[in-house]
Amino acid sequence: MLRHDVFLDAVAFFHFSPCIDLFANADHHQLVHWCGPGSPIAEDSLLLDWYGLAAWINPPWPLIGAAISKIANTKMRALMVVPWWPHADWFPMFLDVFVAYRKYNGNLFLDNAGLLRPRPSWDIGIAVL
Numbered sequence: 001m002l003r004h005d006v007f008l009d010a011v012a013f014f015h016f017s018p019c020i021d022l023f024a025n026a027d028h029h030q031l032v033h034w035c036g037p038g039s040p041i042a043e044d045s046l047l048l049d050w051y052g053l054a055a056w057i058n059p060p061w062p063l064i065g066a067a068i069s070k071i072a073n074t075k076m077r078a079l080m081v082v083p084w085w086p087h088a089d090w091f092p093m094f095l096d097v098f099v100a101y102r103k104y105n106g107n108l109f110l111d112n113a114g115l116l117r118p119r120p121s122w123d124i125g126i127a128v129l
Contacts, residue, residue: 018031018079049074053078068094084125
């Protein structure tokens with residue numbers, strides 16, 4: 001999970017008000033409305049209709065491509081955590097749909113116990129799509 005203070009910084013920086021956290025769980029979500037295991041809304045957000053949503057998206061890394069594809073094919077706006085991986089198969093599609101990107105430094109993520117995880121070796125950013 002992304003640290004909540006980083007989430008709040010991104011929301012303020014981009015002047016973006018997401019209404020739902022699409023990739024979360026009962027213990028780790030940024031917003032009151034969220035999807036994921038244990039959610040009353042949906043266990044799998046990729047099965048939902050995203051049309052018209054303003055969403056916060058911090059998907060598991062293997063689902064980044066699916067999330068970007070769904071955004072590209074849906075009239076929605078999203079604030080999304082994205083690693084800067086130019087060699088990833090989803091990266092060209094990301095470049096086609098992103099509006100703005102801000103790189104973040106430092107230890108950004110918490111583990112399941114709420115402890116800081118080590119900083120990854122790649123750049124992480126938050127994008128408006």
